[in-house]
Amino acid sequence: MNSDFMDALTSIEKNKGIDKEIILEAIEQALITGYKRNFNQAQNVRVNIDREHGEIRVFAQKVVVEEVFDARLEISEDAAKSISPQYQVDDIVEIEVTPKDFGRIAAQTAKQVVTQRVREAERGIIYSDFIDREEDIMTGIVQRQDHRFIYVDLGKVEAIMPLNEQMPNESYKHNDRIKAFITKVEKTTKGPQIMISRTHPxxxxxxxxxxxxxxxxxxxxxxxxxxxxxxxxxxxxxxxxxxxxxxxxxxxxxxxxxxxxxxxxxxxxxxxxxxxxxxxxxxxxxxxxxxxxxxxxxxxxxxxxxxxxxxxxxxxxxxxxxxxxxxxxxxxxxxxxxxxxxxxxxxxxxxxxxxxxxxxxxxxxxxxxxxxxxxxxxxxxxxxxxx
Structure with missing residues (x-):
């Protein structure tokens, strides 16, 4: 990643209302998982993304001990002091272990995380907008229907109207414009679910x-x-x-x-x-x-x-x-x-x-x-x- 990527995150922050720092922290956590999976490493690591230039560095975290039993997780006191005399037993030493081809993995991971976070943020914004419209009336356009629901486009989201919320003297056709009462707004794994009614008082x-x-x-x-x-x-x-x-x-x-x-x-x-x-x-x-x-x-x-x-x-x-x-x-x-x-x-x-x-x-x-x-x-x- 480079400064252009950081500029892109800044643009997303302005346009989507997503805090850039939250995205960067999520990318860092995802890169830890990606590093361990792709390089078959079991040690404790920390990923740091430079907030100005976008440079990524991976650090292995090892505990200073008197006698080493697992070199992936521990480092001897003598080896730690060779790095810095200030290290004592039980301290954490960080050693850079950034792989040469880590940039490709980082780019793929960053793309996935950013896409996911943007999608989550958009769903969150839609939920925030519609939770305030609960028990209110909105105009929508009928999109389609099946044996359980009628699906109505409310602009940013598609609402569903169950059979028992449909008026018995009405038939609904594609592109019909109807007014409906929002009975419930729920968060789901697929985004906000909006329930509407034509029968509610x-x-x-x-x-x-x-x-x-x-x-x-x-x-x-x-x-x-x-x-x-x-x-x-x-x-x-x-x-x-x-x-x-x-x-x-x-x-x-x-x-x-x-x-x-x-x-x-x-x-x-x-x-x-x-x-x-x-x-x-x-x-x-x-x-x-x-x-x-x-x-x-x-x-x-x-x-x-x-x-x-x-x-x-x-x-x-x-x-x-x-x-x-x-x-x-x-x-x-x-x-x-x-x-x-x-x-x-x-x-x-x-x-x-x-x-x-x-x-x-x-x-x-x-x-x-x-x-x-x-x-x-x-x-x-x-x-x-x-x-």
Whole structure:
């Protein structure tokens, strides 16, 4: 090696961000192994690379002893003193043993080490970049797929999307551009592995952050998300400022903001509901688009009993129980839904009884009469925008 090689290492240090000293130390260690293997030597050696000119020298390290039993590892006290009078027993003497043709071996070894270190450094940089993007959203291009994964190019690295993270109503083709949620970033022997998802609730949250400036700047906060990917989702939003309408902010003028998200999710229905500290109000909102007459709360069991009009029972429960299931996930409360007539028969609801402030939401001020849906929510799907 020569000064040109040292200049090349300096260039790598600047361009790749790899400390030149770390590379040189790695080359020195690799040359020790190369020396022992190619020259069939078992002695202890040290390799030194001149940091200015790149000159390589190999030194055998021997212990000073009174009587030599292994000349490869030991040197007599008299022989050591002939080199320098200062040597004493148990000192280490270094004797240069650089082979004449060691330059060829050194060049091959240096090339391998530098290539390996550059590859490791690039992988480390990619990992550092993407570990900060975990639980974030990125746009990628579909490259290929097999029976287990879809492979998506994210620019510097190829991410994988398992079957269970793919939306059931989507098909992916080569060169399709998709937005995906990064669920996990791991270090592996082959470099960083990026796992992505199209079904994760976090994808819906990040899409709203992209489309709604009020969410991005913190004016409106997403409190909770529940999702059955490709079919229906619910999102609860809240604004500390009473003058800000969190639901309206997410919907946008003529539904433009939420329409962008519905389009991105290939027509997935989205219910946007107003979050509330009051579980009665929150649960009632979460059951949108169904109307709710009464909510009774059991704090100990974290359960609510909901009464809905007879004609809206199936709407409240939803297809295969989906609406009630998503509402329960969104609020964190168990929800037992009963029709108005069943609740009356069981003595759980009396439309003619005086208002019970702690349980009955029927005809409360601000929520309208029985013919109106009091829940502050908006439900959107692709058909809404075509009308």
């Amino acid at each position: 976090g994808l819906l949250k990040r899409l709203f952050e992209l489309e709604v400036p009020e969410i991005y700047d913190g004016t409106v906060e997403i409190k909770s998300v529940s999702r059955e990917a490709g079919d229906r989702s619910k999102i609860a939003v809240h604004a500390e400022d009473a003058e800000v309408d969190p639901v309206g902010s997410c919907v946008g003028q003529r539904g433009q903001r939420v329409q962008m998200i519905v389009n991105e999710l290939k027509g997935e229905k989205i219910d946007i509901v107003r979050w509330s500290e009051d579980p009665k109000e929150y649960v009632a909102n979460a059951l949108s688009p169904s109307k709710v007459l009464q909510v009774t709360v059991n704090e100990e069991e974290k359960m609510t009993q909901v009464v809905v009009p007879d004609y809206q029972l199936s709407l409240a429960i939803g297809k295969r129980g989906q609406n009630a299931r998503l509402a329960a996930k969104l609020t964190g409360w168990k929800i037992d839904i009963k029709s108005e007539s069943d609740a009356e028969e069981l003595g759980l609801y009396d439309p003619n009884a005086p208002l019970k402030e702690d349980t009955d939401l029927h005809d409360q001020e601000g929520f309208g009469d029985q013919e109106e849906n009091y829940t502050e929510a908006a439900s959107y799907e692709e058909e809404d925008f075509e009308k």
